[in-house]
Amino acid sequence: MQTKRTVFHSRVLPYFLLAPQLAVTLVFFLWPAAQAIWQSFLRQDPFGLRNTFVWFQNYTRLFNDPDYLNSLGVTFVFSVGVTVLSMSLSLLFAVCVSRVLRSARFYTTLLVWPYAVAPAASGLLWWFMFNPSVGIIPYLLTFLGYTWNHRLHPNDAMVLIIIAAAWKQISYNFLFFVAGLQSVPQSLTEAAAIDGAGPVKRFWTVIFPLLSPTTFFLVVINITYAMFDTFPIVDATTSGGPSQSTNILVYKVYADGFIGLNLGPSAAQSVILMLIVVLLTIVQFRWIERKVQY
Amino acid sequence: MVENRPFLNFLTHLVLIVGVALVVFPVYLAFIASTRGPSDFLTGVVPLTPGNEFWANYNYLLGSGESTAGAPPFLLMLANSLAMAFMISIGKIAISIVSAFAIVYFRFPFRVLAFWVIFMTLMLPVEVRILPTYKVVADLGMLNSYPGLVIPVIASATATFLFRQFFLTVPEEMMEAARVDGAGPLKFFRDILLPLSSTNIAALFIIMFIYGWNQYLWPMLITTEPHYYTVVMGIKRLASVLDGDTQWNLVMAGVILAGLPPVLVIIFMQRLFVKGLVETEK
Numbered sequence: 090m091q092t093k094r095t096v097f098h099s100r101v102l103p104y105f106l107l108a109p110q111l112a113v114t115l116v117f118f119l120w121p122a123a124q125a126i127w128q129s130f131l132r133q134d135p136f137g138l139r140n141t142f143v144w145f146q147n148y149t150r151l152f153n154d155p156d157y158l159n160s161l162g163v164t165f166v167f168s169v170g171v172t173v174l175s176m177s178l179s180l181l182f183a184v185c186v187s188r189v190l191r192s193a194r195f196y197t198t199l200l201v202w203p204y205a206v207a208p209a210a211s212g213l214l215w216w217f218m219f220n221p222s223v224g225i226i227p228y229l230l231t232f233l234g235y236t237w238n239h240r241l242h243p244n245d246a247m248v249l250i251i252i253a254a255a256w257k258q259i260s261y262n263f264l265f266f267v268a269g270l271q272s273v274p275q276s277l278t279e280a281a282a283i284d285g286a287g288p289v290k291r292f293w294t295v296i297f298p299l300l301s302p303t304t305f306f307l308v309v310i311n312i313t314y315a316m317f318d319t320f321p322i323v324d325a326t327t328s329g330g331p332s333q334s335t336n337i338l339v340y341k342v343y344a345d346g347f348i349g350l351n352l353g354p355s356a357a358q359s360v361i362l363m364l365i366v367v368l369l370t371i372v373q374f375r376w377i378e379r380k381v382q383y
Numbered sequence: 384m385v386e387n388r389p390f391l392n393f394l395t396h397l398v399l400i401v402g403v404a405l406v407v408f409p410v411y412l413a414f415i416a417s418t419r420g421p422s423d424f425l426t427g428v429v430p431l432t433p434g435n436e437f438w439a440n441y442n443y444l445l446g447s448g449e450s451t452a453g454a455p456p457f458l459l460m461l462a463n464s465l466a467m468a469f470m471i472s473i474g475k476i477a478i479s480i481v482s483a484f485a486i487v488y489f490r491f492p493f494r495v496l497a498f499w500v501i502f503m504t505l506m507l508p509v510e511v512r513i514l515p516t517y518k519v520v521a522d523l524g525m526l527n528s529y530p531g532l533v534i535p536v537i538a539s540a541t542a543t544f545l546f547r548q549f550f551l552t553v554p555e556e557m558m559e560a561a562r563v564d565g566a567g568p569l570k571f572f573r574d575i576l577l578p579l580s581s582t583n584i585a586a587l588f589i590i591m592f593i594y595g596w597n598q599y600l601w602p603m604l605i606t607t608e609p610h611y612y613t614v615v616m617g618i619k620r621l622a623s624v625l626d627g628d629t630q631w632n633l634v635m636a637g638v639i640l641a642g643l644p645p646v647l648v649i650i651f652m653q654r655l656f657v658k659g660l661v662e663t664e665k
Contacts, residue, residue, distance in 0.1 A: 092486075092487055092488070092489075092490055093487060093488055093555060093558060094555050095555065095558065095559060095562070096488055096489055096490045097488055097489055097562075097567075097568040097571075099489065099568060100491075102485075102489070102568060102569075103485040103489035103491045103494075104485075104491070106481040106482060106484060106485035107481075107482045107485045107486075107497050109478040109481070109482075110478045110479065110481075110482040110501055110538055110543065111482075111497060111500060111501070113478070113534060113535070113537055113538040114500055114501060114503070114504050114538045115500070116519060117516060117519060117520075117534070117535040117536075117538070118503065118504045118507050118512075118516075118538060119500070119503065120515075120519060121512045121515035121516040121518070121519055122503075122507055122512050122515070124515040124518075125512050125514070125515050128515065178402070181398060181402070182398070182399065182402045185395045185396075185398045185399045185402075186399065188391075188392070188395045189392075189395055189396065189399070192396075196399050196403065197653075198650060198653060199403045199406070199407065200402065200403060200406055201649060201653065201656075201657075202646045202649050202650055203406060204593070204649060204660075205593050205597075205642070205645035205646045205648065205649045206410075206642045206645070206646065207596070207597035207599065207615045207641060207642065207645075208597065208599065209597075209599050209615050209616070209618065209619050210615065210618060210638045210641050210642045213618060213619070213622055213634065213635075213638050214409040214410065214412075214413055214638060215409060216622075217409075217412070217413060217416065217429075217631065217634070217635060218409055218412060220629075223424045223429055223631060224429070225412065225429050228429075256406070256409070259406065260406075261660070264657055264660060264661065265661070268661055282386060288388070288391060317508050317510055317511065318508075320510050320599070320600055321599040321600065321615075321619075324599075324600075324619070325619045325622065325623075339510045339511070342510070342511070342513065343510070343513060343600070346513065346514040347513070347514065347517075347604070352514070355514060356514070356515075359511055359512055359513075359514070359515075362510075362511040363507060363511050363512070366507065366508065366511060
């Protein structure tokens with residue numbers, strides 16, 4: 090791994106400098122993670138007095154548990170929904186902003202601030218908008234003959250959390266798409282225009298393919314966001330309901346572990362989530378390596 | 384722009400205006416709701432124009448809070464959030480910049496191992512290992528305390544990476560010159576490296592401040608005394624306890640109060656924010 094050509098010489102100082110970071114990492118990250126792994130192989134008796142080592146039983150039971158399989162499906166639908174919705178809107182806005190020259194900064198400012206809104210607050214904002222008794226959207230939907238109620242209808246609840254999560258993520262994707270669009274060489278677009286390609290054709294045949302590294306990166310980031318950072322949105326709006334229809338994996342770990350106090354199964358869920366994060370991180374870093382080679 | 388197409392220009396602006404409206408509308412509606420009295424919501428649909436209960440609602444929330452719902456005055460929660468966000472962002476930057484310094488400017492046994500241990504924290508978000516982490520904090524007696532709010536989330540792989548990348552771009556000659564002049568590692572760090580990193584520190588500070596302010600699950604778990612509540616978890620408490628006959632005007636005023644500080648930070652420091660965001664994710 091890279092260092093400077095010449096380095097300082099000290100036997101103690103570097104360890105001293107690293108100590109705070111390493112101490113926090115060991116005590117609050119690695120030790121709990123190791124415990125989760127150990128815990129996931131144990132089963133506690135109903136009184137919490139004895140632990141028995143049960144090998145992979147917690148895992149096999151998990152994958153035979155209809156609730157867990159449901160949660161996997163819900164998480165999949167939710168992540169894909171958030172990713173597609175927020176990325177397509179942000180790409181549209183980014184393309185538009187890169188077309189207007191004078192007012193680009195103005196629009197950018199108005200589009201980026203939701204990044205700062207806490208996920209819990211974003212959940213509450215949309216919860217209010219969609220509230221069956223006072224919300225404006227259910228009110229408008231009645232004119233179309235649709236009775237909105239996310240407390241009763243699973244699909245309504247899913248739409249609610251997807252919109253709340255996507256709204257917050259638009260600004261992030263937007264900024265990265267704008268940066269990506271700026272790095273597309275102007276000469277290529279001009280060449281395509283001279284060859285008679287209209288704006289729409291230019292976008293799909295020249296600009297969009299050149300954006301693919303950014304798009305791929307954002308897909309990974311958005312899936313990570315939808316899977317792990319949206320806990321507050323679910324907690325503030327639907328709490329996993331109705332009938333488990335919005336019980337995404339991170340919420341289920343919390344609900345099973347903290348409210349249900351099922352230590353073994355909850356730990357097994359934690360371990361599976363950790364594996365997913367590791368996988369996503371590796372994919373993300375592979376992407377960075379590829380980009381560096383260009 | 385390649386060619387001039389008036390209709391397309393019109394369409395572009397139209398899309399952007401609709402987009403901005405979509406993004407802004409929920410917050411507009413929340414603000415309207417927060418200026419209304421509780422009886423304005425009985426008619427069945429939200430009003431679209433501001434009312435005149437603005438001062439009453441905000442004064443009530445800031446000063447006395449909703450004590451029946453177990454929510455302390457918002458002034459206290461805002462102060463807690465501010466303290467937590469500052470401590471998290473300063474702490475993260477401080478411990479990351481020194482570890483990056485050690486990793487780049489020294490060669491010592493277990494250097495690569497240390498780097499990987501720090502890297503692991505990137506892969507383990509709090510939500511994933513929530514129960515064992517809670518247990519560690521409880522065993523250390525850090526529940527209901529500022530250290531408990533801050534220290535467990537203070538390690539930062541992203542910040543360490545960012546500073547490492549930046550230090551690698553600092554010219555070798557800087558350090559050689561400093562050494563010729565007889566500066567030791569700490570003097571070099573303080574007098575040369577720190578001033579050079581100031582833009583990076585500022586950009587990172589904004590990102591980390593927002594991260595710290597928006598913490599939700601962690602404060603919710605480890606604080607049971609209202610004295611330590613932060614504002615983001617406070618609004619949830621306000622909303623859930625009042626469910627049934629939710630006092631929308633107060634809940635939405637709470638949402639506005641909780642969201643305003645970080646949004647203002649982004650709007651006024653947009654350039655640094657964009658730099659911080661784009662660079663921390665590389």
